[in-house]
Amino acid sequence: MTLTKSDLDNRRIVSGMRVTGRIHLGNYHGALKNWIKLQHEYECYFFAADIHALTTNYEHSAGTAALSRLMIRDWIAAGLDPKLCKIFIQSGVPQHAELHLLLSMITPLSWLERVPTYKDQQEKLDDRDLATYGFLGYPLLQSADILLYKPRYVPVGEDQVSHVELTREVARRFNFMFGREVDFQEKAHAVLAKINKKQAKLFSEYLNRYQQQGDLQALQQGKELLTQVAANLSVTDKERLTGYLEGRGRIILPEPEVLLTKESKFPGLDGQKMSKSYNNTIALTEAPESVAAKIKKMPTDPARIKRTDPGDPEKCPVWSLHKIYSDSQVLDWANNGCRSAGIGCLECKAPLIDSIIAEQKPMIAREKELERDPELLQHIIAEATDAARDTAARTLTEVKIAMGIADA
Numbered sequence: 001m002t003l004t005k006s007d008l009d010n011r012r013i014v015s016g017m018r019v020t021g022r023i024h025l026g027n028y029h030g031a032l033k034n035w036i037k038l039q040h041e042y043e044c045y046f047f048a049a050d051i052h053a054l055t056t057n058y059e060h061s062a063g064t065a066a067l068s069r070l071m072i073r074d075w076i077a078a079g080l081d082p083k084l085c086k087i088f089i090q091s092g093v094p095q096h097a098e099l100h101l102l103l104s105m106i107t108p109l110s111w112l113e114r115v116p117t118y119k120d121q122q123e124k125l126d127d128r129d130l131a132t133y134g135f136l137g138y139p140l141l142q143s144a145d146i147l148l149y150k151p152r153y154v155p156v157g158e159d160q161v162s163h164v165e166l167t168r169e170v171a172r173r174f175n176f177m178f179g180r181e182v183d184f185q186e187k188a189h190a191v192l193a194k195i196n197k198k199q200a201k202l203f204s205e206y207l208n209r210y211q212q213q214g215d216l217q218a219l220q221q222g223k224e225l226l227t228q229v230a231a232n233l234s235v236t237d238k239e240r241l242t243g244y245l246e247g248r249g250r251i252i253l254p255e256p257e258v259l260l261t262k263e264s265k266f267p268g269l270d271g272q273k274m275s276k277s278y279n280n281t282i283a284l285t286e287a288p289e290s291v292a293a294k295i296k297k298m299p300t301d302p303a304r305i306k307r308t309d310p311g312d313p314e315k316c317p318v319w320s321l322h323k324i325y326s327d328s329q330v331l332d333w334a335n336n337g338c339r340s341a342g343i344g345c346l347e348c349k350a351p352l353i354d355s356i357i358a359e360q361k362p363m364i365a366r367e368k369e370l371e372r373d374p375e376l377l378q379h380i381i382a383e384a385t386d387a388a389r390d391t392a393a394r395t396l397t398e399v400k401i402a403m404g405i406a407d408a
């Protein structure tokens with residue numbers, strides 16, 4: 001895809017999180033903290049993917065609506081600012097489902113079957129029947145989520161890259177099939193008539209050289225010429241000529257790029273990755289007493305049976321958390337104290353407990369405020385939903401016209 005000026009100006013990002021439960025510290029230190037940083041740099045659309053939750057959890061989906069709101073409340077408590085980003089629930093914008101259906105018409109089954117998460121998840125979640133139409137369509141629903149807002153970037157972790165890749169392929173196929181207006185050539189010629197004759201003639205020469213002889217230099221020259229004449233043309237007209245030159249249609253759904261979130265494996269209470277399914281989490285707004293109790297119960301290096309037995313921090317899940325929460329001074333103290341049996345495990349855990357509680361304190365305070373005012377949260381979501389729906393509806397209209405099921 002050639003980037004036009006409007007693409008480069010595009011600072012919009014879209015991302016979603018499946019509604020699986022309340023936010024825990026692993027979610028916070030993974031995706032959420034990154035979103036909170038990005039909200040200052042981009043125009044952000046963040047949503048609770050409740051329909052995606054249904055694709056795997058359809059048998060136990062009661063209460064999802066309330067859970068979506070609680071998850072969003074956690075996001076805001078963590079520092080996502082509704083004044084800076086649009087925060088909404090996927091099913092509140094029906095265009096997600098509608099675009100998914102329309103895109104399904106042109107998406108080959110084989111593209112969906114070969115997305116790696118399809119087989120992976122089916123094997124991993126073997127307690128449920130995922131041989132469903134909806135589950136196969138999971139990544140295509142995600143494509144619709146993204147393409148509706150025409151973002152430049154999609155911030156996601158490594159595990160979601162294949163879904164953004166599919167999104168790009170679907171967009172490309174869509175543009176290829178439907179970006180070609182019936183009277184594309186006539187329209188392109190009408191635009192050429194608007195620019196000066198000499199330049200129009202040059203453009204046609206470059207176009208012929210590129211399309212008939214595959215002359216890449218001519219393609220480059222043609223693009224440069226278009227940049228020169230672009231000042232006098234509308235964005236649509238310029239895109240039309242670019243499409244004409246490259247031998248493809250107009251770009252209706254721009255291809256988004258991945259903005260990769262570096263995944264740090266945030267350790268859970270047992271040392272495995274913190275995850276709801278491992279039952280090893282600390283909630284974002286877990287009460288301080290409960291945080292302390294959970295950390296105190298954490299297993300440590302099994303070699304430290306007695307207080308006088310020296311240990312090895314590398315064999316201790318508490319150490320993994322220390323490395324995230326503690327400064328070098330505390331780390332040195334814990335490391336030396338452990339190896340020399342100079343400190344006991346409960347002693348070692350104390351500064352960690354303090355750091356976690358300190359990090360949570362402002363979040364718990366914000367959460368309390370939101371808890372006191374449920375209407376505020378409803379209002380925040382409703383307003384963002386309206387704004388998202390406006391943008392989504394505009395894209396959907398373009399899509400329907402391009403596909404021929406609506407009149408221009």
Ligand code: TRP
Pocket residue numbers: 014015016017018049052141142145146154155156160
């Ligand atoms: N599939 C994503 C996940 O499990 C969540 C998601 C749904 C998403 N729609 C999206 C992420 C659109 C980015 C963009 O994490």
Ligand code: SF4
Pocket residue numbers: 300301304311312313316317318319334337338339343344345346348349
């Ligand atoms: Fe783990 Fe600290 Fe105990 Fe060492 S002293 S085993 S690092 S809790």
